[in-house]
Amino acid sequence: MKILVCVSKTPDTTAKVAFKDSNTKFDDAGVQWIINPYDEWYSLVRAIELKEKDAAVVIHLVTVGLADAEPVMRKALALGGDEAIRINADSHDSFYIASQIAAIAKEGNYDLIFTGKETIDYNGSSIGGMVAELLDMPYTSLVLKFDLNGNTATVTREIEGGEEVSEVNLPLVVSSQQGMAEPRIPNMRGIMAARSKPLKVVEPIAVDALTSIVSFELPPAKAGVKLVDADNVAELVKLLHEEARVI
Amino acid sequence: MSVLIFVDQADGHIKKSSFEILTYGADVAKQLGTTADALLLGATKEDLAALGKYGITKVYHIDNANLNNLDAQVYAQVIADAATQTNANVIVCSHNQTGKAVAARVATKLKAGLVAGACALPDTSNGFVVKKTVFSGKAFANIKIASAIKVISVNPNSHSTVIGDGNATVETLNINVPTPKVKVTAVNKISGDIPLTEADIVVSGGRGLKGPENWGIITDLAKALGAATACSRPVSDADWRPHHEHVGQTGIQVAPNLYIAVGISGAIQHLAGVNRSKVIVVINKDAEAPFFKAADYGIVGDAFEVLPKLTEEIKKLKASA
Ligand SMILES: Cc1cc2nc3c(=O)[nH]c(=O)nc-3n(C[C@H](O)[C@H](O)[C@H](O)COP(=O)(O)OP(=O)(O)OC[C@H]3O[C@@H](n4cnc5c(N)ncnc54)[C@H](O)[C@@H]3O)c2cc1C
Numbered sequence: 199m200k201i202l203v204c205v206s207k208t209p210d211t212t213a214k215v216a217f218k219d220s221n222t223k224f225d226d227a228g229v230q231w232i233i234n235p236y237d238e239w240y241s242l243v244r245a246i247e248l249k250e251k252d253a254a255v256v257i258h259l260v261t262v263g264l265a266d267a268e269p270v271m272r273k274a275l276a277l278g279g280d281e282a283i284r285i286n287a288d289s290h291d292s293f294y295i296a297s298q299i300a301a302i303a304k305e306g307n308y309d310l311i312f313t314g315k316e317t318i319d320y321n322g323s324s325i326g327g328m329v330a331e332l333l334d335m336p337y338t339s340l341v342l343k344f345d346l347n348g349n350t351a352t353v354t355r356e357i358e359g360g361e362e363v364s365e366v367n368l369p370l371v372v373s374s375q376q377g378m379a380e381p382r383i384p385n386m387r388g389i390m391a392a393r394s395k396p397l398k399v400v401e402p403i404a405v406d407a408l409t410s411i412v413s414f415e416l417p418p419a420k421a422g423v424k425l426v427d428a429d430n431v432a433e434l435v436k437l438l439h440e441e442a443r444v445i
Numbered sequence: 446m447s448v449l450i451f452v453d454q455a456d457g458h459i460k461k462s463s464f465e466i467l468t469y470g471a472d473v474a475k476q477l478g479t480t481a482d483a484l485l486l487g488a489t490k491e492d493l494a495a496l497g498k499y500g501i502t503k504v505y506h507i508d509n510a511n512l513n514n515l516d517a518q519v520y521a522q523v524i525a526d527a528a529t530q531t532n533a534n535v536i537v538c539s540h541n542q543t544g545k546a547v548a549a550r551v552a553t554k555l556k557a558g559l560v561a562g563a564c565a566l567p568d569t570s571n572g573f574v575v576k577k578t579v580f581s582g583k584a585f586a587n588i589k590i591a592s593a594i595k596v597i598s599v600n601p602n603s604h605s606t607v608i609g610d611g612n613a614t615v616e617t618l619n620i621n622v623p624t625p626k627v628k629v630t631a632v633n634k635i636s637g638d639i640p641l642t643e644a645d646i647v648v649s650g651g652r653g654l655k656g657p658e659n660w661g662i663i664t665d666l667a668k669a670l671g672a673a674t675a676c677s678r679p680v681s682d683a684d685w686r687p688h689h690e691h692v693g694q695t696g697i698q699v700a701p702n703l704y705i706a707v708g709i710s711g712a713i714q715h716l717a718g719v720n721r722s723k724v725i726v727v728i729n730k731d732a733e734a735p736f737f738k739a740a741d742y743g744i745v746g747d748a749f750e751v752l753p754k755l756t757e758e759i760k761k762l763k764a765s766a
């Protein structure tokens with residue numbers, strides 16, 4: 199059983215969002231990079247749990263990124279991946295990224311490919327579906343629970359106002375979210391072991407990007423809060439009804 | 446050339462977010478000087494000709510038992526085939542759970558650039574540029590699509606529905622529907638509740654409520670307003686509330702007309718999930734709580750005193766309306 203976990207680096211969740219170069223680039227000055235929470239907390243940890251149950255499971259990690267993505271890959275290895283692959287390219291076009299991942303996946307013949315629900319910076323929620331399409335595999339998205347029984351996965355995914363349970367045979371692509379596993383932190387042994395685990399660097403295949411970022415914008419600043427006295431709740435209701443017109 | 450809108454339904458009823466994208470798609474078609482058609486998959490209880498009221502010319506309905514549950518692979522195949530047969534060059538869907546499952550696959554099949562999570566109509570003055578939310582609502586990016594065919598998935602609650610007159614013609618298409626590989630074995634709906642991502646009003650509770658036994662004041666207010674309920678992450682982590690109510694950067698992102706935050710401090714990760722709300726009301730006993738900086742209206746006070754009063758006042762308003 200071979201699992202490929204897609205890992206992307208994202209700014210720390212408290213990072214200040216600002217832009218540079220006439221609002222065409224994210225300003226990463228002083229930004230701390232972390233593993234995209236969905237990739238770390240849910241995809242990777244669930245893969246590790248599957249490996250703990252079945253020693254035959256092999257976990258590979260893949261990222262599309264430049265050398266500055268290596269610290270987060272080392273951290274992912276410290277949590278429990280067996281081997282990491284970095285595709286040496288920098289892109290924000292989902293199709294470009296997915297094509298790179300699909301090329302690696304084809305070569306590695308994976309039974310299961312985990313992606314996160316979305317990256318918390320570009321919020322595409324797209325890579326999993328694209329990789330699945332490129333590999334002609336089924337795709338279950340926004341997965342809350344994932345179990346394996348031999349070659350069959352039992353998957354609970356989020357639907358509007360509820361959950362849906364389904365069964366599907368491997369190979370399969372999944373996008374994971376809260377519920378699939380509990381966050382863990384790497385231990386000292388994992389951190390030591392990660393130093394000697396392979397982190398392969400491969401060059402990207404030629405793919406044309408289909409989209410490009412023209413510019414970024416910040417939302418207009420709020421006018422400021424209108425405070426209502428706690429003893430005058432009726433005033434708030436009046437404001438919401440007559441001024442804001444939302445009730 | 447035409448615009449094709451993929452209409453999503455639940456239990457045979459078209460979702461609110463899909464009515465929004467009918468108007469969005471019709472507006473895109475107007476901008477491009479072409480027509481907007483809709484595509485609906487699986488059994489339906491809706492009067493499809495009536496979609497003409499949203500500016501739709503033709504409704505393509507493919508009623509096949511293999512489409513009654515969502516298998517992303519099957520749906521994407523059918524939507525892409527329909528787009529090709531009808532010569533569509535812009536495909537619009539909602540960035541809801543279904544859209545997140547299928548839009549990327551459809552785009553890949555058609556070698557089309559995708560903007561996922563669009564929040565405005567495209568700017569076609571110089572190419573084809575679509576604004577989308579990034580950094581979990583903390584910013585926007587303008588994305589240029591270079592390919593001939595474009596796929597746009599639109600954030601729920603970001604485009605208002607416009608209803609006019611007219612009738613659409615309803616047709617089917619000759620499309621081969623593959624057998625799903627994903628076999629649905631159970632659907633668990635949380636009955637009675639309003640789905641969070643569809644709600645106009647959301648009442649949300651945080652750790653300030655002290656424990657799950659106190660949630661009555663939240664649900665009472667939500668009931669009076671016809672609102673959905675939500676919570677902060679520590680609340681769902683502690684199992685005070687179900688996980689699907691957790692909003693924020695790592696939870697659900699909502700954009701209702703009104704978001705009422707009760708006993709929530711307003712951490713940056715929480716704000717990321719709610720800052721697209723049109724109006725934010727914060728009720729917190731600490732005047733220094735960061736949430737007040739992101740709020741439109743606020744009450745500094747004890748939730749346990751303020752909320753029951755607020756619920757009473759809302760009931761009075763509703764009774765007088
Ligand atoms: C990587 C990462 C991702 C995260 N993602 C999310 C996310 O998606 N969503 C999310 O919500 N959080 C997220 N968090 C957690 C976030 O940082 C905050 O810890 C969390 O939002 C705080 O929840 P809270 O406001 O309910 O609790 P607290 O911060 O404990 O705030 C409780 C508030 O209640 C007020 N209060 C207390 N008693 C009363 C009373 N009687 N009446 C009125 N007010 C009262 C207090 O003044 C206080 O402001 C994330 C954190 C990290 C590190």
Ligand SMILES: Nc1ncnc2c1ncn2[C@@H]1O[C@H](COP(=O)(O)O)[C@@H](O)[C@H]1O
Nearest residue numbers: 204206262313314316317322323324325
């Ligand atoms: N550059 C990348 N390298 C590897 N995986 C990625 C990359 N970008 C996104 N992913 C994966 O795809 C998921 C969804 O990302 P997105 O579609 O960009 O929101 C992420 O959670 C990752 O698992």
